[in-house]
Amino acid sequence: MGNNNYFYRCIGCGRELDAPYSACPFCGGPVIIEYSEPRFRVDKSRPGIWRYGSLLPRFGETVSHGEGLTPISSVDGVLVKNEKKNPTGTYADRASAVIASYARSTGVRLMATEYIEAFTQSLLYYLKGIAKVRVLVRSLDSLSMDDIVRIYGMNNVDVTTKDTIIGDEARINYLNPLTIEGLKTIVFELYERGVRAENIVVPVETGVLAYSLVKGLDDLRRAGAEPGYTVVAAVVKGASVPEIVKRHGVKVAEIEAEEVLDALGRLTKKGFVTMPISAVSFAVARILGSSVAVLTMGFKPYRLYTGRGQLREEIIELLREKGRMTAYEMWKERQSYTLRAFYKVLRGMEARGEVCSEVVVRGARKVKYFKLCKNP
Numbered sequence: 001m002g003n004n005n006y007f008y009r010c011i012g013c014g015r016e017l018d019a020p021y022s023a024c025p026f027c028g029g030p031v032i033i034e035y036s037e038p039r040f041r042v043d044k045s046r047p048g049i050w051r052y053g054s055l056l057p058r059f060g061e062t063v064s065h066g067e068g069l070t071p072i073s074s075v076d077g078v079l080v081k082n083e084k085k086n087p088t089g090t091y092a093d094r095a096s097a098v099i100a101s102y103a104r105s106t107g108v109r110l111m112a113t114e115y116i117e118a119f120t121q122s123l124l125y126y127l128k129g130i131a132k133v134r135v136l137v138r139s140l141d142s143l144s145m146d147d148i149v150r151i152y153g154m155n156n157v158d159v160t161t162k163d164t165i166i167g168d169e170a171r172i173n174y175l176n177p178l179t180i181e182g183l184k185t186i187v188f189e190l191y192e193r194g195v196r197a198e199n200i201v202v203p204v205e206t207g208v209l210a211y212s213l214v215k216g217l218d219d220l221r222r223a224g225a226e227p228g229y230t231v232v233a234a235v236v237k238g239a240s241v242p243e244i245v246k247r248h249g250v251k252v253a254e255i256e257a258e259e260v261l262d263a264l265g266r267l268t269k270k271g272f273v274t275m276p277i278s279a280v281s282f283a284v285a286r287i288l289g290s291s292v293a294v295l296t297m298g299f300k301p302y303r304l305y306t307g308r309g310q311l312r313e314e315i316i317e318l319l320r321e322k323g324r325m326t327a328y329e330m331w332k333e334r335q336s337y338t339l340r341a342f343y344k345v346l347r348g349m350e351a352r353g354e355v356c357s358e359v360v361v362r363g364a365r366k367v368k369y370f371k372l373c374k375n376p
């Protein structure tokens with residue numbers, strides 16, 4: 001495995017494997033990534049989740065669109081980690097950053113995945129320019145209008161109802177070792193910021209998120225840290241608890257559907273528009289106290305991710321968020337574009353009066369900062 005700091009292992013039979021299989025080819029068990037010398041070191045110069053590169057697989061190339069470092073706010077006394085603030089509006093972007101990095105590093109040009117709303121949309125966005133995605137739609141009824149616009153708005157997609165056989169390596173199910181690595185960075189962020197809470201409450205559908213956070217805590221402990229959080233899987237009373245949650249000792253907390261509606265109301269009034277599944281974590285966190293609720297996704301108005309004006313829009317978004325930045329700093333956050341593309345677009349924007357610049361002397365060199373000329 002050369003310079004790799006990681007290896008794939010089946011947690012069913014313990015075998016070491018050569019690829020990020022969704023299920024172990026020998027026993028069908030889940031596959032995870034383990035680190036040969038786990039260390040937790042934050043590298044603030046790297047974009048997105050890659051600041052935690054010491055506990056992520058070391059790939060030849062990394063892809064980031066500035067995912068992660070999502071804000072934490074207090075809503076009715078509950079700390080809320082707002083994953084809507086990811087590039088496509090969902091926590092899945094963390095997983096996509098790892099999957100896209102794997103694809104780019106290993107030269108995978110085609111990936112196939114079953115259609116799962118937020119996960120697939122995020123994946124399409126991250127694999128743009130890297131790999132084509134074959135999306136398997138089981139039933140036409142499973143596509144909402146919003147989904148259709150988002151899917152067909154991308155040009156790296158091929159939608160099919162046929163479960164075409166392609167190599168296992170190129171098949172990406174939601175449960176796979178790369179997804180787990182991406183999602184676990186949520187606990188790294190809480191730990192890095194020293195957020196004080198006993199519980200991290202997550203909604204449970206497939207159980208992949210809950211399991212990923214447990215794995216993140218395990219990795220931190222192996223690296224010698226003492227994160228001291230407990231992951232709590234929040235479910236609506238009567239719903240089934242996934243096997244992966246049961247088997248790995250994740251604490252489960254049930255909540256009445258009525259309470260979830262109440263939570264939705266509270267969140268919406270505070271400006272957090274989310275899905276019922278996501279509000280479940282908030283409802284449980286309110287009852288438990290001393291908790292961070294992970295709001296996995298939020299409503300993000302649709303915009304086409306492709307096309308001419310896209311980089312310009314990304315620049316405006318970045319400057320709105322950060323105030324002032326150099327072209328290089330922007331490029332570090334959006335590495336799917338070239339640095340040259342940033343200079344080119346910024347020149348045009350400056351000529352049109354959309355951005356203003358100032359030159360600051362830093363040491364012996366001049367640094368050019370850009371900002372939005374007027375605040376809308």
Ligand SMILES: [Zn+2]
Nearest residue numbers: 010013024027
């Ligand atoms: Zn196995």
